[in-house]
Amino acid sequence: MNGKKLGLLFGLVGVFTGIYAGDDSSCKKDCNEKKMQDCSPLCFAGPQLEDDYSFEVMAAAIYGVASVQGSEIALNSSSRIDFSLPQNAQGVEPTEQLSWGFKVGAGFKFNHDDWKIVGRYNWFKANYDGSYSQNYGGGFFPTMYANTAADYPGSTPFGSIASFQNLDYDTNTNIQYLNVYLIRPTLYTALLEISPYFGVDYINTTRKLTIMFTNDNPQVGTTVQYYTNGGYFRTYDKNQFWGVGPMAGVYSNWYLGYDFGIFADAYFGVTYGNARSYSQTVGYRPSGPSTATPISSVASIINSLYQYAPHMDLQLGLSWSHTFEESCAAASFKVAYESAYYFQTYKTIINSVNFGVVNGAGIGLQNLVLQGQLDF
Numbered sequence: 001m002n003g004k005k006l007g008l009l010f011g012l013v014g015v016f017t018g019i020y021a022g023d024d025s026s027c028k029k030d031c032n033e034k035k036m037q038d039c040s041p042l043c044f045a046g047p048q049l050e051d052d053y054s055f056e057v058m059a060a061a062i063y064g065v066a067s068v069q070g071s072e073i074a075l076n077s078s079s080r081i082d083f084s085l086p087q088n089a090q091g092v093e094p095t096e097q098l099s100w101g102f103k104v105g106a107g108f109k110f111n112h113d114d115w116k117i118v119g120r121y122n123w124f125k126a127n128y129d130g131s132y133s134q135n136y137g138g139g140f141f142p143t144m145y146a147n148t149a150a151d152y153p154g155s156t157p158f159g160s161i162a163s164f165q166n167l168d169y170d171t172n173t174n175i176q177y178l179n180v181y182l183i184r185p186t187l188y189t190a191l192l193e194i195s196p197y198f199g200v201d202y203i204n205t206t207r208k209l210t211i212m213f214t215n216d217n218p219q220v221g222t223t224v225q226y227y228t229n230g231g232y233f234r235t236y237d238k239n240q241f242w243g244v245g246p247m248a249g250v251y252s253n254w255y256l257g258y259d260f261g262i263f264a265d266a267y268f269g270v271t272y273g274n275a276r277s278y279s280q281t282v283g284y285r286p287s288g289p290s291t292a293t294p295i296s297s298v299a300s301i302i303n304s305l306y307q308y309a310p311h312m313d314l315q316l317g318l319s320w321s322h323t324f325e326e327s328c329a330a331a332s333f334k335v336a337y338e339s340a341y342y343f344q345t346y347k348t349i350i351n352s353v354n355f356g357v358v359n360g361a362g363i364g365l366q367n368l369v370l371q372g373q374l375d376f
Contacts, residue, residue, distance in 0.1 A: 044114040045185035045193040045253070047323040047330030047375050052111035056375045058120065060103040062338065064367030065096050066126050066173045070348045071361075073169050073211045075141040076134070092140070094171050094209070097128035101175075103371065118197075119180045124365065129170040139163025140213060146235040147281040147299035147351040164213035164233070172208040175342070175363065177201065177311075179247060179267070193253040201247035201269035203311060204240075205345045205363055211235045231285035241345040243273025243309050259322045263334065265315040276304045279349040301349050309344040315369060330375040338367040 047054075077089040101124030109116045134140055141163055142148055181199025188194050213233040249267025256262065280300040317336025324330065346361035 043187040043190075045187045045195060046109065046114070046116075047321070048327065049323075049330065049375065050327050054109045054375055056105075056107040056109075056116075056118075056373060058103070058105035058107075058371060058373040060334075060369050060371035062101040062103060062122075062124060062367045062369050063098060064101070064124065064338070064365055065098050066124070066175070067096060067364045067366075068173070068207060068346055069361035069363075070346055071171075071207075071209060072143050072145075073209070074132075074167050074213070075143055076138065077141060077163065078138050089141075091143070092132065092167070094169050095128070095130050096171065096173075097126060099124070099126035099128075101125065101367070103369070113184065115182060115184050117180070117182055119178065122175070122177045124173075124175045124367075126173045127171070129168070131169070132167040134163075134165050134167075139165065140167045142211075142213065142233065142235065142281075144350055145237060145279065145348055146211070146233075150233075150281040150283045150297050150299040165216055166212075166214045168212040168214070170208075170210040172206075173363065174206040175204075175365065177203040181247065181249070183251065185251075191255045193251070193255070195251045196248070197251065197267075198246070198248040200244065201271060201311075202242075202244050203269075203271055203273075203309075203342060203345075204242045205342055207237075207239045207346060207363065209235075209237045229286050232282075233284075234282045235351070236280045236282075237348060238278045239276070239346050239348065241273060241275045241309060241342075241347075243271025245269055245271035245308075249313075253319060259320050261319045261321070263315075263317060263319045263336070265336075266313065268310070268312045270308055270310045272306070272308050274304060274306050275309070275345065275347045276302075277347045277349045278302050279351040281351050299351060301351050303347065303349055305347075307344060309342065311340070311342040311345075313340040314338065317369070328376065332373045332375075334369065334371040334373075336369040336371070338365070338369050340365040340367070 071094060072091040073094050074092040075089050076092050101122070103120060103122050105118060105120030107116050107118035132140070179199060179201055181197045183195055183197035185193060185195045211234065214231070215228050247267050247269030249265065251263070251265045253261045253263040278300070280298065282296070282298050284296040315336040315338045317334055319332060319334045321330065321332035341362055341364045343362040345363055348361065
């Protein structure tokens with residue numbers, strides 16, 4: 001009898017366990033269904049146009065300044081005679097000028113889950129020339145990027161180069177990039193858009209720098225007199241890089257109301273390509289120390305290598321967008337601050353017998369961006 005009761009007890013326990021298990025399984029199913037419903041595709045953040053397919057075109061003006069590492073054009077010393085041991089010296093960097101550039105872009109939206117493929121192209125060029133004059137007692141000396149023995153070797157390891165009164169320079173910087181990427185503009189809330197994107201990136205940078213040293217009046221007892229009456233010492237550097245690689249970014253917009261918003265757009269890319277450097281130093285003086293024969297000499301070096309070069313771009317600003325009542329087109333305008341940096345693109349050559357290439361230098365940009373876009 002006790003055995004029968006025990007068997008009945010186990011049977012009841014099994015029934016209740018099965019019931020509870022069934023309830024738990026049902027609860028899990030309901031929870032999963034609710035979770036799937038909550039995780040349904042988020043709202044499309046772009047303009048809701050009548051057609052499933054749509055196009056977009058974009059154009060922007062940029063106004064900014066470039067800055068380059070490793071581009072010191074001279075050494076400024078308080079001594080005009082002793083150039084082997086500079087006194088109270090400091091490096092002189094070229095002053096850059098604000099310049100104009102532009103952006104253009106186009107996109108196509110598919111009817112499948114509102115994905116878009118977008119291409120954008122950026123072009124920026126800055127060209128600036130300037131000059132410095134040294135007061136009596138001080139002087140400018142060529143940096144290590146110039147071959148100071150291009151004049152001709154003198155009694156010191158540095159050749160016969162002395163100080164100069166006048167320093168003139170010319171800079172030319174050109175930066176281009178092309179992004180092709182996929183993006184689905186997505187609203188996480190009714191007022192917050194967070195849209196990651198990924199694609200392929202191409203960059204092309206060119207930097208030219210010309211440095212000219214001259215003198216007005218000779219200083220008796222020094223080699224400064226060799227570079228008067230049309231004499232000069234000049235260095236020309238040209239650095240180029242092109243690369244292709246993957247990129248990824250995030251676009252976000254916080255809509256404040258009345259079609260206005262605060263947006264941020266940032267991406268990071270790593271390209272692989274060719275870095276090419278060229279350096280030339282020319283020394284010319286109408287007469288030498290013991291002869292009236294003009295002396296002219298040239299030293300030049302070329303270097304090329306394949307490498308990886310990362311870069312990054314960030315925009316932050318205000319946006320305004322409006323969809324027309326007939327729902328066939330939309331327009332938007334943006335005003336933003338942009339900061340970009342291209343690492344490992346500036347490979348300056350040390351133009352001397354002790355040959356070397358300065359690694360790690362890059363080109364930076366600080367821009368004001370004015371952009372307009374039309375969706376149709």
